[in-house]
Amino acid sequence: MEFSALFLAVTVVMLVAWWGSRTLALGLFGATLIAAVAIYLHHATDVLKLSF
Amino acid sequence: MSAALAVTLNALGLYAVAFVLVAAFAAQLILQELPCPLCLLQRIQFTMLAIGPILNVRFGPRPSHYAVSLLAAAAGAAFAMRQLRLHIMPGDPGYGSALLGYHYYTWAFIGFAVAIVAIAVMLLFDGQFKQADAAPPVPTSAFARAAVWLVIALTALNVASTLLECGFGPCADNPVVYEWLKRSP
Numbered sequence: 001m002e003f004s005a006l007f008l009a010v011t012v013v014m015l016v017a018w019w020g021s022r023t024l025a026l027g028l029f030g031a032t033l034i035a036a037v038a039i040y041l042h043h044a045t046d047v048l049k050l051s052f
Numbered sequence: 053m054s055a056a057l058a059v060t061l062n063a064l065g066l067y068a069v070a071f072v073l074v075a076a077f078a079a080q081l082i083l084q085e086l087p088c089p090l091c092l093l094q095r096i097q098f099t100m101l102a103i104g105p106i107l108n109v110r111f112g113p114r115p116s117h118y119a120v121s122l123l124a125a126a127a128g129a130a131f132a133m134r135q136l137r138l139h140i141m142p143g144d145p146g147y148g149s150a151l152l153g154y155h156y157y158t159w160a161f162i163g164f165a166v167a168i169v170a171i172a173v174m175l176l177f178d179g180q181f182k183q184a185d186a187a188p189p190v191p192t193s194a195f196a197r198a199a200v201w202l203v204i205a206l207t208a209l210n211v212a213s214t215l216l217e218c219g220f221g222p223c224a225d226n227p228v229v230y231e232w233l234k235r236s237p
Contacts, residue, residue, distance in 0.1 A: 003092040003223060004214040010099045011207045017106045018200055029103050029120055033127060036100070040093055040131055
């Protein structure tokens with residue numbers, strides 16, 4: 001679900017970058033990047049089931 | 053380098069991102085290998101890499117637009133490196149198939165590294181920024197417009213594909229079936 005939302009957010013940023021305001025596109029890009037890093041950190045802190 | 057040449061090179065960059073997204077879809081559909089959560093994050097960073105070139109095509113080249121792509125590439129490289137390190141132990145078969153000897157996350161790391169170098173090279177040419185604020189945006193060619201719409205369409209396709217794969221719940225760590233296509237017992 002979170003990945004679909006991220007892809008949707010990137011699609012919206014692209015549409016704003018192409019049709020809308022440059023400042024808004026840059027702001028939305030920043031918010032989407034922060035969300036992506038937050039999701040990565042959430043997964044990266046999972047306990048790993050390593051075989052060694 | 054003129055602004056027009058820089059815009060053309062940015063359009064070529066968009067076609068390169070489109071190629072990566074098509075290759076990822078090909079692996080998913082032909083080899084029936086569903087992307088894992090880390091794989092999806094790397095795919096997302098490839099789409100975010102395209103936002104800088106779209107801004108350059110629309111508004112003309114600016115350093116801030118290249119910075120957008122640099123941030124996306126740096127995050128993507130970090131995500132790919134995380135997956136590389138998960139499978140770095142000798143004897144680990146890795147995740148998914150290998151293509152030309154490297155797994156997808158290794159290719160993704162190489163791709164992000166190449167993007168960082170390419171953006172740094174583009175930033176060397178100050179001539180493209182000379183009239184950034186004074187002049188109207190460079191008129192866009194059909195070649196550049198097609199690149200923009202191709203990348204936007206592929207990103208939108210990823211929304212549908214990820215919804216099919218994960219549904220409205222969390223994505224499986226090692227997905228083997230599309231959640232929305234799974235038949236109930």
